[in-house]
Amino acid sequence: MKIRASFLLELIVNLALPWLAYRLALPHWGETGGLIASAVPPVIWSLVELARFRRVDALSVLVLLGIVLSIAAMAAGGSPRMLLLRESLVSGAIGVAFLASLLMPRPLVFYLARATVAREKADGAAQIDALWRARPAxxxxxxxxxxxxxxxLTVETAVRVFMAMTWPIERFLVVSPFASYGIYGALLLWTFWYRKGLKKRASDAGGAAGDFAG
Structure with a gap:
């Protein structure tokens, strides 16, 4: 999908602002207070999206899920090794949600694509729905x-859990970012490669297909 101003704003609100809120709140309210403060930007964004478009932003929901899981992990014990895992809880939860959605009539990526196209075009949601019904490919x-x-994402979480539970903490802090970014990078490279093929198959459909694949 092409990078647009609305998409960049969505990333800033859901990724940059939560981090900024966390860093500002951490010295005053501690880890838990910082995590709660980080939930404020995506909550406000979701409320605005709900008021404007009568729908909840999917990325905001995923970010909030990760924050809630992080707070739950701290409440469960707050040991150093538990805290090492809190960043992986987000990717793990999303990975499981992706896999579980395959059992549903429409998978999670469909709804993410539908929300993105709907934000850019007035009839984008209807076009994606029609494309889903008309084109099995x-x-x-x-x-x-x-x-x-x-x-x-599930494999990335499993790797980090193994390292966090069996490796010395210092080694985990050094190696785990390379493992995570390596997996994320491989997923992104595969997505870019596969998207080219998808764009070719969707070019004849035009409209929403071109917006999604291009």
Whole structure:
């Protein structure tokens, strides 16, 4: 999908602002207070999206889920090794959600694509719905993307859990970012490669298909 101003604003609100709120609140309210403060920007964004478009932003929901899981991990014990895992809880939860959505009539990537196109075009949601019904190849592509990202994120979490539970903490802090970014990078490279093929298959459909694949 092309990078647009609205998409960049969405990333800033859901990724940059939560981090900034956390860093500002941490010295005053501690770890838990910082995490709670980091939830404020995506909550406000979701409320605005709900008021304007009668829908909840999917990225905000995923970010909030990760924050809630982080707070739950701290409440469960707050040991150093538990805290090492809090960043992986986000990717793990998303990976499981992706895989579980394959059992549903429409996978999670479908709803993420639908929300993105709907934000850019007044009839974008209807076009994605029609494309899903009319083109089985498009539906299969979204299911494959959901499966690949679900497996990749779940594997990333499993690797970090293994390292956090068995390695010395110092070694984990040095090596784990390389493992995580390596997996994320492989997923992104695969997505860019696969998207080219999807764009070719969707070019004849035009409209929402071109917006999603291009």
């Amino acid at each position: 498009f539906a299969s592509a979204l299911r494959l993307m959901t499966a690949v990202w679900g497996v990749g």
